[in-house]
Amino acid sequence: MSAVEGRADAAGLMDRMYRFQRHIYDATRKFYLLGRDGLITGLKPPPGGAVLEVGCGTGRNLIKIAQRYPLVRCYGLDVSEEMLRTAREQVAKAGLSERITLAQADATSFDPQALFGRAGFERVVISYALSMIPPWREALAQAMQVVAPGGALHIVDFGDQAHLPGPFKAVLNRWLALFHVTPRRDLDMVVTDLCAETGTIGGTTRLFGGYSVQAVAIRPA
Secondary structure, eight states: OOHHHHHHHHHHHHHHHHHHHTTTHHHHHTTTOTTHHHHHHHHOOOTTOEEEEESOTTSHHHHHHHHHOTTSEEEEEESOHHHHHHHHHHHHHTTOTTTEEEEEOOTTTOOHHHHHSOSOEEEEEEESOGGGOTTHHHHHHHHHHTEEEEEEEEEEEEOOOTTSOHHHHHHHHHHHHHTTOOOOTTHHHHHHHHHHHHTOEEEEEEEGGGTEEEEEEEOOO
């Protein structure tokens, strides 16, 4: 299968899965996508800066970022046009269409200049998307490439579940599998290696007994 065919398959799968789920996505995910609001609080983008979310889904995070940081421009991309339909509706409803720009693209190979007219962003966000992207390491590396000098990549996703009770882990993983979600249990090591390769400064933090993991990688100015 070619890369183009692979991207088309990924988009088709996400569109099929979210064609109806997109209408109830935010109402249901708020109960178990833990750590998203903490990530937003920790962003602290500079005034006049730009924030990109990779795998923006319904636009929920971008709207909260734009509301919390009124002096920044926000951008989002997603492989699913179905999710972007909801994102555009929600952004317009929030009155933020002039500050949030959305585009359909693959997380592993997007061109920010072609999509948004920008080469880099002061903050790049990936929230619970790596666990849904099969070539997630490529997506992570691509996101790091578009962090502007002095900027940072912020990640939150499902963790290694190291300190969660066994029965809870079993139920959780069966539930996640229904939605094609695979926790990236070595995310912390992959982030550490990527930081070493790119000369960035990074670290990870396990949250809620390993239920989720938060990572930040800062590119030197």
